[in-house]
Amino acid sequence: MNFKLLSASFGAILLSIHTSFGQVTENPKVEESSVPYVKIRKVELTDANTIIHLQFIEKQSQQPQFRSQPRMPAFPDSRIPQPQKQDQSQIWLDPETRLYKPGEIDKKFKFIRAENITTTTKTAVANGDTVDFVAYFERLTPGIEEFDFYEGRSSAGNQSWNFYGIHIKNPLKKDATKSSKPVAKTTAPAKKPAAKPPVKTPQKPAPASKKEIEMAVLKGTIYNGKTKEPIAAQLSYMEGGDTLQIRSSSGKYRVGVDADEKYKFRVMARGYYGSSFSLAPGDSSGKAFNQDVYLTPLIVGETILLPNIYFETSQYTLLPESFEELNRLVDVMRDSPTVKIRVEGHTDNVGDFDKNLDLSRQRAESVKNYLIEKGIESGRIEAKGYGGTRPITKGSEDRKKNRRVEFVITEM
Structure with missing residues (x-):
């Protein structure tokens, strides 16, 4: 051979x-x-x-x-x-x-x-x-x-x-110029001076595509609001007329978003009351956004604020702006069919005591009726009004915080 x-x-x-x-x-x-x-x-x-x-x-x-x-x-x-x-x-x-x-x-x-x-x-x-x-x-x-x-x-x-x-595995390369072995020096032969290359007019780089320019990243973690531990959850949002979902088993999430759009994110987890938040990437010069979310667990005795419930002034008629929040409560009760709640209405302490008490009860009843219309059994919902007897703030500037609707988990 x-x-x-x-x-x-x-x-x-x-x-x-x-x-x-x-x-x-x-x-x-x-x-x-x-x-x-x-x-x-x-x-x-x-x-x-x-x-x-x-x-x-x-x-x-x-x-x-x-x-x-x-x-x-x-x-x-x-x-x-x-x-x-x-x-x-x-x-x-x-x-x-x-x-x-x-x-x-x-x-x-x-x-x-x-x-x-x-x-x-x-x-x-x-x-x-x-x-x-x-x-x-x-x-x-x-x-x-x-x-x-x-x-x-x-x-x-x-x-x-x-x-x-x-x-992945992708470590930095070792610097090839650093060698432990000395390199023998050699004398380079004499050379004529090299001619200077012609000066080239620098060309402007091609503009990035619209898709790349508009891209931004939103990331964060979804937590149990009581224990502050990450929980498995689902995040959904609308983009271009489509409803998109991201399911996270670890609680962490990362989403690519369009800088020219405005977003409303909805966060849900089984056994928790959902939450929502908005994002307008174009309002900021940054390309990375962080948003952690804390969800309230459904526990007997837990009082949970319904943050976006609106009524006509001094009336108990629900405004359409309330429907998104109420639909979130509907979803919770559908996902947890054994849960029973008490809807509680509250007002501030300005005006006639008896009228405020009656108005708060009527508003709680309006929320209850909305849930029933969406298919939730009436026996799972109690409604009660407290007027201005249970304020959460005493300052006159924050008096509007006392005008609220909450619900309490009464049975699981």
Whole structure:
């Protein structure tokens, strides 16, 4: 056997192994994802690319997920038409997908190509099918060991696939210039001075696409308001006419938002009274927002304020601005069918005592009647008015805080 030939072949094999070697993270930890039916199975880092191996599973036992049909809202509304055809999904991967370093939106890595999934047309997937596909991106900078996979904001009935807090192996490279072995100095041969290169007029970089400019990130943690411990919860919001959901088992969440839109986020958790908050990213120059949420647990004897209940002045007629808050209470009672409550009305202490007492009772009754109209059994609701006998503040400037509606958990 020719030894030189064997050595050359062996060296070629080693070179091939060396050039293709990269960091591989199997089943990486993902803090949050926008959908439960797409998983990241592996992240591979080569010299040139970040390669993400994903899997789509369309289970027969679950509600079909639509990427091209109107999706079911998180909290059904009879005014929204429901999809009629639910026998398959249509999937594709948006070529505008980017990878980002959390909290540093300017550090983005572009999509290059995909395997086994289309990027310009939609492919039908029947119930029970599994699709394994691969997405290639620019190489993550060494040292970035947590990143976000952001396909886009869901719109026009399309549910985007976004993953937040993907943890991988990607250590910093050792500085090749630092070597423990001294390098022998050599005298460079004399050379003629190099001609100066022609001066080039600097070109303005191409403007970023509208999608990238408008993107911002909202993140936070949902806590038990009593124990201050993180809890599993669901966050929902409207964007582009669609109701989107994020389910968090850890309490942590991260959402990509459009800087040109205004958002109303709704937070729900089983066994807790929900909450809501608003966000207008365009009102701030920042690209990262933090919002922690504290939910009140449903415990017998717990008094919970209904913060957004409004009536006509000196009347007990509910205003439409109250319906969102009341619908949240309806959802709680539907999710916890054994819960019984007492609705309590309160006024300030200005004016006739007896009239205030009667007005507070009538307002509590109005709330009770609204719940009954929404299908909650009347036997689960008691209504009582306390007038101005139970103020929460005595200052004249904060007197409006005493005009409130609360409910108390009386039975679980």
